[in-house]
Each structure stands twice: as C-alpha cells, then as structure tokens.
Amino acid sequence: MRKTKTRTDSGQWSVSRRGFLKGALAGAGLLSVGSYEAVAQMVGGSSVRGWGVPPGLVRIDGNENALGPSPRAVEAIIGLVYNINRYGQNPDLLGQLARRHDVPVVEWSDSPFAPVKDPWISVGAGSSDLLYAIGHTYLKEGVESIEITPGFQFVRRMADQFGAKAVGVPVLDGFKPDLNGMRNAITDRTGFMVVTTPGNPSGHLTPMSELKSFIESIPSRIMVLVDEAYVDFAENEADRVGAAPLIKDHPNVIVIRTFSKIFGMAGMRVGYAMAQPEVIRTINAHKANTLTMLSTHAASAALEDHEHTRRSREMVLIGKRYFYDQLKAMGVEYLPSESSFVMINTKADSDDIVNKLREEYNVLVGNARARWGIQGWLRVTAGLPEENEAFISALKKVLVSS
Numbered sequence: 001m002r003k004t005k006t007r008t009d010s011g012q013w014s015v016s017r018r019g020f021l022k023g024a025l026a027g028a029g030l031l032s033v034g035s036y037e038a039v040a041q042m043v044g045g046s047s048v049r050g051w052g053v054p055p056g057l058v059r060i061d062g063n064e065n066a067l068g069p070s071p072r073a074v075e076a077i078i079g080l081v082y083n084i085n086r087y088g089q090n091p092d093l094l095g096q097l098a099r100r101h102d103v104p105v106v107e108w109s110d111s112p113f114a115p116v117k118d119p120w121i122s123v124g125a126g127s128s129d130l131l132y133a134i135g136h137t138y139l140k141e142g143v144e145s146i147e148i149t150p151g152f153q154f155v156r157r158m159a160d161q162f163g164a165k166a167v168g169v170p171v172l173d174g175f176k177p178d179l180n181g182m183r184n185a186i187t188d189r190t191g192f193m194v195v196t197t198p199g200n201p202s203g204h205l206t207p208m209s210e211l212k213s214f215i216e217s218i219p220s221r222i223m224v225l226v227d228e229a230y231v232d233f234a235e236n237e238a239d240r241v242g243a244a245p246l247i248k249d250h251p252n253v254i255v256i257r258t259f260s261k262i263f264g265m266a267g268m269r270v271g272y273a274m275a276q277p278e279v280i281r282t283i284n285a286h287k288a289n290t291l292t293m294l295s296t297h298a299a300s301a302a303l304e305d306h307e308h309t310r311r312s313r314e315m316v317l318i319g320k321r322y323f324y325d326q327l328k329a330m331g332v333e334y335l336p337s338e339s340s341f342v343m344i345n346t347k348a349d350s351d352d353i354v355n356k357l358r359e360e361y362n363v364l365v366g367n368a369r370a371r372w373g374i375q376g377w378l379r380v381t382a383g384l385p386e387e388n389e390a391f392i393s394a395l396k397k398v399l400v401s402s
C-alpha cells in the first residue's frame with residue numbers, strides 16, 4: 001500500500017494529495033465495474049487514518065478538524081500534565097485574544113475567583129459553555145428569539161428549555177439566510193437574534209457589509225449573537241476578520257468563536273465570547289469557572305501556531321474542491337461552502353445512505369434528514385484527502401445500490 005502521510009520535524013502529519021484511493025480507484029474504472037469488496041476493503045481497511053480515530057474509520061460527520069491539534073498545543077498540555085494538582089489558567093490568553101480581534105486588552109486577575117474588571121472577552125469551556133450562559137442571561141420567559149432555520153439550533157433548544165419562544169425564519173433558495181425575513185419577524189417581545197456565519201448546515205457566509213447594515217437596522221434593545229464558529233475557514237482573509245470590530249459601536253452585539261474547529265481542539269473545550277464589558281460581566285455572572293490550566297495553555301499555544309491554522313484551512317479548501325469536482329462529475333447537487341463542511345443532496349433517502357455508508361464502508365457522515373428534516377441531504381466535513389476519497393468512493397457505490 002502506498003504511503004500517504006509522513007511525519008515532519010514539527011511532529012505533525014504532512015498529508016500527500018496522492019492518497020491511496022485516488023490512484024487506485026479514480027482512473028482504473030474500479031468504481032464503475034462494481035468491485036464492491038475491493039472498495040469496502042480499501043475504505044474499511046487500515047489504510048485510512050484520520051487523526052484521533054481508529055484506523056479505517058472515516059469520521060466526517062461532526063465538523064471536527066481531521067488534521068489534529070497544533071503540536072504546540074499538545075506540547076503545552078504535556079508540559080503541564082504533572083502540574084494539574086494546582087489551580088491556574090494561562091494569564092496571557094485574554095490579552096492574546098484581545099490583540100487578535102483588536103478589542104481592548106484586559107488582563108486576567110490573579111485569582112480565578114476575582115472578576116476581571118472591564119472585560120471585553122469571556123473564555124469558556126467551548127463556545128457551547130458561553131452559549132449556555134448567554135441563554136441563561138437573555139432567553140427568559142416571554143422573550144422571543146429569532147434564528148434562521150435550518151440552523152445550529154443550540155439557542156433554539158435553550159429557548160425551549162428556559163421558557164422563551166424560538167422563532168424560526170426559513171432559509172431562502174440555496175439555503176441563503178433570510179435577513180429581511182428575520183427583521184420582519186421582530187415583535188415587541190423579541191429580545192434575541194442569532195446570525196451564524198458561515199451558517200451551519202448551509203456553509204453560507206454573510207458578507208460583512210450585509211451583516212453590518214443588518215445589525216444597524218435592529219433595535220438596540222435586541223441582543224444579536226453572531227456565531228463565528230467556522231469563519232476561520234473563509235477563503236478571503238477580509239471575511240475572517242468577522243464581526244468583532246462591530247462590538248465597539250454596538251452594545252447589543254455578542255460575537256462567539258471556538259477553538260474546536262480550525263484549531264482542532266474540540267475535545268479540549270475552549271471557546272470565547274466578545275462584547276462590551278457590561279454584557280460580558282452579565283454573561284460571566286451566569287457561568288462557573290469551567291476553564292482548566294491545560295485548556296487555557298493549549299489555546300494560548302495554538303493561537304501562536306499560524307502554520308497550523310493555515311494548514312487546517314488549506315486541508316479544508318482542498319477537501320471542498322475535491323468534493324465539488326467529484327460531485328459535479330457525478331451529477332450530484334451540493335452547496336458551495338465557506339465553512340469546513342459541504343451539504344450534499346443525494347436525492348435518495350438520507351437514513352438509508354447514512355446507514356449504508358456507516359455499516360458497509362465505515363464512513364460516518366452527518367444526516368440532515370435526522371437533524372433538520374431535510375430529506376436527501378448529507379452534511380459532510382472535509383477531512384484528510386484519503387478520508388474524502390474514501391467517502392466519495394463509498395458514496396458512488398451506495399448511490400448505485402440505492
């Protein structure tokens with residue numbers, strides 16, 4: 001079997017575009033002759049090695065970063081493993097984040113129990129931790145919360161839980177978010193709105209000019225949450241700046257980001273929210289000190305590893321382009337995405353396709369029917385080249401047999 005990955009000096013895997021399946025399957029007509037066992041063996045065999053999963057398993061269902069974490073983050077964790085008998089967080093992290101987003105720098109206080117004085121950033125155990133605190137703060141009984149549907153739905157579920165009312169505004173053609181529709185859905189009771197950009201599951205990026213005029217048109221009594229979990233994957237650097245610059249002029253805007261995606265640290269649980277100090281103070285009052293020494297040091301180290309983020313973005317771009325080319329050739333509809341995943345319309349039964357991919361080929365993909373009721377669609381995360389190739393080869397087989 002051809003070697004597809006080599007270790008570099010930095011300890012990371014460098015990934016060759018010449019994955020084994022590409023050579024073996026693409027030109028040889030293997031897929032079209034129905035050599036089911038050969039494909040199953042390749043896909044299910046030990047040659048496909050996504051980072052952090054057993055060999056042979058292709059896990060591209062959860063928008064994780066298949067490249068793995070930054071080696072610097074791993075080194076930071078290893079270096080501190082024997083210190084976990086102590087309390088402590090990395091005191092540099094807030095400053096690093098503030099500089100990254102050009103918001104006022106406020107240092108962490110010495111004590112984990114003393115509140116930061118004028119905080120513009122709150123760091124939590126994943127952005128879900130912050131979302132939860134934000135939900136506790138704003139999603140009260142009698143409040144309406146507006147969000148595009150289909151969407152990430154975390155806020156929607158919290159609204160139900162906290163007695164607020166979730167109002168879903170359907171996407172437009174091509175899964176484009178209907179910002180006008182969101183504006184039109186505002187009532188006297190609206191207290192919260194969510195814009196996820198790029199959207200999950202759509203992958204649609206709302207350009208900053210549109211987002212800015214949208215925010216300017218929303219009454220200031222309504223809190224607008226901009227969820228930028230995937231914005232680091234946007235192709236243009238200008239788009240990756242995101243909405244943080246808006247918070248200085250808009251006390252009703254919260255921007256959230258995560259280390260789970262481009263930084264490859266989903267299991268470490270680090271995310272952060274940016275907003276004016278009054279808002280951050282209120283959010284902090286609703287959350288416990290969930291940060292750990294290991295997670296804050298890992299995040300701090302990851303922030304400095306620009307090469308890792310560049311490579312993560314590149315892996316995703318290469319993966320998406322490969323998906324687009326292959327799906328186009330297969331005549332399968334997809335949504336071009338600015339995120340790390342692609343929505344694919346199989347025009348078949350999503351459950352059936354997802355089950356066959358899993359059971360017959362060890363390939364895990366997102367089921368858009370199960371999660372959003374969108375029949376026929378899959379949400380597939382761009383992984384390492386051989387994972388992407390394994391998925392496409394398996395999909396070809398499954399679509400023929402469905």
Ligand SMILES: Cc1ncc(COP(=O)(O)O)c(C=O)c1O
Binds near residue numbers: 062063129258260
């Ligand atoms: C749009 C969006 N926001 C937030 C999150 C939460 O991420 P985490 O809690 O890992 O930071 C996710 C996770 O997949 C997501 O898709």
